[in-house]
Amino acid sequence: MIENKPEVLAPAGTMEKLKVAIDYGADAVYIGGDAYGLRSRAGNFSFEEMAEGATYAHAHHAKVYVAANIVAHEGNLEGAGAYFREVRDNGIDAVIVSDPSLIEIAITQAPGLAVHLSTQASATNWETLNFWKDEGLERIVLAREVGLAEIKEIRKHTDIQIEAFVHGAMCIGYSGRCVLSNHMGLRDANRGGCAQNCRWRYDLFEMPTLGEKQTTLGKNQDGEIEDFSMSAVDMSMIEHIPELIDAGVNSLKIEGRMKTVHYVSTVANVYHKAVADYCADPVNYQMDPELVDELWKVAQREMSTGFYFGTPTEDDELFGPRRQQPHYKFIGQVLSYDRDQQIVTVQQRNNFGIGDKIEFYGPNFTHYRQTVTDLTDEWHHDIQRAPHAMQTVHFHCPYPVHPGDFIRAKEVKANVKVTN
Known part of the structure; x- marks a missing residue:
């Protein structure tokens, strides 16, 4: 130890x-x-x-x-x-x-x-x-x-x-000491005003003595010109x-x-x-x-x-197609849990509803997964989805979750390969 x-x-x-x-x-x-x-x-x-x-x-x-x-x-x-x-x-x-x-x-x-x-x-x-x-x-x-x-x-x-x-x-600057933001946006990165210029996407050109400028960037898998960042x-x-x-x-x-x-x-x-x-x-x-x-x-x-x-x-630079991508969204926080009725009360943070597969997680690395099978609003009226930010909703949860636990849901995006 x-x-x-x-x-x-x-x-x-x-x-x-x-x-x-x-x-x-x-x-x-x-x-x-x-x-x-x-x-x-x-x-x-x-x-x-x-x-x-x-x-x-x-x-x-x-x-x-x-x-x-x-x-x-x-x-x-x-x-x-x-x-x-x-x-x-x-x-x-x-x-x-x-x-x-x-x-x-x-x-x-x-x-x-x-x-x-x-x-x-x-x-x-x-x-x-x-x-x-x-x-x-x-x-x-x-x-x-x-x-x-x-x-x-x-x-x-x-x-x-x-x-x-x-x-x-x-930070792309040595120990965060960067002047890109000062130069390009008149915002002093070293006094709290960083504009994140290194995260912007740029065209990169070779400028010959005569003739048109020629891009020096490569092409992605779809044949499109890749833009460049210092990110x-x-x-x-x-x-x-x-x-x-x-x-x-x-x-x-x-x-x-x-x-x-x-x-x-x-x-x-x-x-x-x-x-x-x-x-x-x-x-x-x-x-x-x-x-x-x-x-x-x-x-x-x-x-x-x-x-x-x-x-x-x-x-270690962000250039080209992403190799991996986050695939969960944060959907709510537990406000209370009724052990007798096995009903959880949740403050919604992102749209979710019946049929969604969700995951509760809490301190000390506790996790619980389930599918939402029912949903009611603040007044216990049946609803299909919770689309309104910060609304209070209730649903059945067999596992005894705790106030302060958070909830996330898997989000599969089009044209993105999701790996577990």
Whole structure:
């Protein structure tokens, strides 16, 4: 048994996602405040919401960190000291910062507030980690470009906490420092305004000295010209949890503050189970293939291991036909369950109805599958389908599900090969 179990750290773009992430196994969550963060379009938290979130987390033996990782320009530092003191006083466990000036302000003007170095700071060697430890930081979020062998070497030379991304989107810019959005859309990616330009689709041309421009792009299987993007696939290290833990990683970070509750609950659930299973019996641990299947039930791009085992290749870029595609949709959340009548009350999130094959899932990796055989609306009138967002419906369910459990349904799309 491994006693120092690493933390599963999940994203929380809203209060609902914060509570769901913790309910589904996250040991900590990271959120954004109203200032100094890199996700201006996420559901960022007010000070009052921070206090509510911290209270909920601490009641469930979890922690809350606030991202304040912008690259500060002139004028951005005004009020930072007061901001960090408010964050501290509302029960937040740490702030995640990249700019040295904001780090200095947090340490000197908000004593008692732990500071973690953001991945935006590109920490890639043990000398850098020890420098920041000497400055008073508690944890380093490694650059995404650090490989597993490098992490092992880093751990030999420092005892500061190490946090590493293990799942989610990967930025095409080195440690997220990109100016495409600034150049093409006048939106500063390093101050919360990323326009996701790398995800756009482009034509790529060769420009000869004379004559017409010639496309340099290939053709797909239908003979159509393929467009081009600079978009990376997503990261997934679910099959390498033992290597990460044995290398000395203290916190396993999931990307996705903009993602849905379906995504947050599923991914937190999966990584929580993998970590718990390995730490309980590391000698006999074998990864359950169902964990990978579970990850493919939420919307995401294709997946790779990023830089952990070498430099990514063209196979780690989104170009050409998709090799695999998610095939489930999120359809609702359990509000209550009547054990005597075996009736579940559900808040609908996507259209579903009689005849649909559905799957309930809950914390600790519980699953139950059934076909919907009956359906009534909020007033117990018989209906065939539930087409209205957030409507309350009821139907027969022999299995005792629980409030907070989620429901998904398999969705087969035309012209898409679905694999299980």
